[in-house]
Amino acid sequence: MILSLDFDAFYCAVEEHFDPSLAGTPFIVYQKNIIATVSYPARALGLKKLGYVSEALKQFPDIRLVNGESLAKYRREGRRVYNYVVNNVVNGCPVERLGLEELWIDISGPVEATLKEVKNGVLTILGPNGQINDECPDDGVPVYSSEQLEPFLCHNFLFSIPGHVYPQDHSKDLPDFTNSDQMLRAYIASHIAEYVVDRIKLECGYTVSVGIATNKTLSKMACKLNKPAGLTLMVPGYEQHFLDSVPVRSIPYFKLSLNGDRGLTVKQAKQMFSKEQFMKTAEESGKGQEARERLWDLLHGIDSSAVSAAGQGPPKQLSIEDTYPKDSIKNITGISKALKAIVLSLFEKILDEHAVIDDNCHWIVKPTILRLSMRYSNEFYPSRTSVSTKVPFYLFELPTTSEEKKQYLADRIVDQLLKIFKYPRNGSSNSVTVRMLNVALTGFRSCQ
Known part of the structure; x- marks a missing residue:
């Protein structure tokens, strides 16, 4: 979960x-x-x-x-809360940070451990008709009996989901979640979620909305259903029911226009496109095979991506990549505009990377190489092409710069990238089309 x-x-x-x-x-x-x-x-x-x-x-x-x-204060607080959650709340569970204010937490470990405890103990408290037997402990039910979360007494565990459910008319009572292990996992996960948000509120002072589901995409969508300060469980078995009613564009990271209709629902998209037709449309929009398969899976509520815990030490590289429909970028002006959007996104990624810049906005490690990769709409260069240069010194002003200055820095980086841009054979600044652009920083070295 x-x-x-x-x-x-x-x-x-x-x-x-x-x-x-x-x-x-x-x-x-x-x-x-x-x-x-x-x-x-x-x-x-x-x-x-x-x-x-x-x-x-x-x-x-x-x-x-x-x-x-100045975003420095927000970055410091975001990192403080992230570090608190990792080290004091869900120690041992993978935690992935998304921007300054979002987290994914894989609580499968403590859910499984608690499931075992619940099946061996708590469920014996329930009678055959779901009633609570007389031996129910007055001080609550101990849950989180695992190595990852300290056991604690959950005083309302025997009652109901501590928040909202989707669908809204589904029962929230414990007896209605005991008919399968998957339902019981969801029930347990909702109480772990309550514990997590309560700890954050108590120790860090921030209110949090939380979505609970079987994968990252669905949990993120569930999180938005009852903001602010809402806890929402997507009941197992109702994932496709939920997706069918929402616009395709509301699926996180579904960067594909289908039929030019921004209000197209997932159900309508599935009725309109066979898998073969969908794959062709995605390919024409510049999506690779892996991306096409992932987009098709997202339409069906499938997201196998794992919660990626932050690695130890500096990254090998930081990069942002984007793909473009055929002939949508036809000259250097379009390339320049696309590059600026990528560079600004890369700036945010740099500033959010706690292994690169510390809470005082000082560089921990600095990149030494700036790399531009591209793929053309050109028969002479069908594959990916890359060129590199030294990282310009002015990039290192980024942590303390204003939003206005950030735009100026981005323009300077783009100018630098255009100087090393490798035109395809027979190409010119007035006639060059690209399908993919990637800007990366590599060769990180310690500042100590």
Whole structure:
């Protein structure tokens, strides 16, 4: 079972953590004249992120403004909570960090250990008709009897799911989750999830929404169903029922336009495309074989990707790659625009990598090589081509730079990449098409 944790209005929560007077009030976290995010009371007024601060002030002249241009504080808090969860809450469980405010946790280990304990003990407390027998312990039921989580007394374990379920009309009571091991695993996972979010709230001061499901994608989608501070279990067996009703574009990381219809549901997509037709459409959009198979699986609620625990030591490389439909990028102007988007994404990946930059925004290790890889829509270069250069010194200003300066740095990196861009035979700046671009930093060396 997988937990997907999303910290509610994280930038706002961090500001409230350091300035408690903000709690419960409408306020805006801004960057330049752009609303980066808004508190929940501000959302209740109708304000939304990515709007203009000047327009918001016309509507609500007394609303409080908080400068959020420096992300250092948010990064430090994100890492602090991540380290707390890894070292004190689910020690031994794989934890994958996604950006500053999201986590995936694979709790399969403690779920299996607790399942064994429950089947050997707790279920004997239930009578044949689901009633609780007289020998029910008054002080609660011990769960998490495993090496990964310390045992504790769960006082409401014998009652129900401690949150929401999908589908909404499904029972949340324990007896209705005892008909199979998979159902019981889901029930146990919901109580582990409650334990995790309670610990985070108690020790770190942040509220979290959590989704519980059998894989990463479904848990992430479940997490969004009852924000803020919601706990949502996707009941086993109802995964496809849930997916069929949602738009294809709501599936995380499903980067493929089907039939040009942004409102197309998963059920409609499956009715419209056979697997062969789907694969052809995905191929025409520049997706490789592995990506095509993964997208098809996602339509059917299948996600075999594992929760990747953070590795020890510096990464071998950090990279961002994107693919493009045939003939969508036809000249160097289009390549330049695509490269800037990739470079900005790479900046965020660098800043989120705790093995590269520490909590004080100092480099722990520095890359030495900047690499550009590409694949052309050209018969002379059908395969991947790569070129490299030294990392320009100005990249190392990144951890302390403002959002405006970050755009300038990205432009400079793109200029550097275009200098080493390898044109295909018979190609020119006015006529060159690409299907894939990848920008990577490699050759990391310690700064000590």
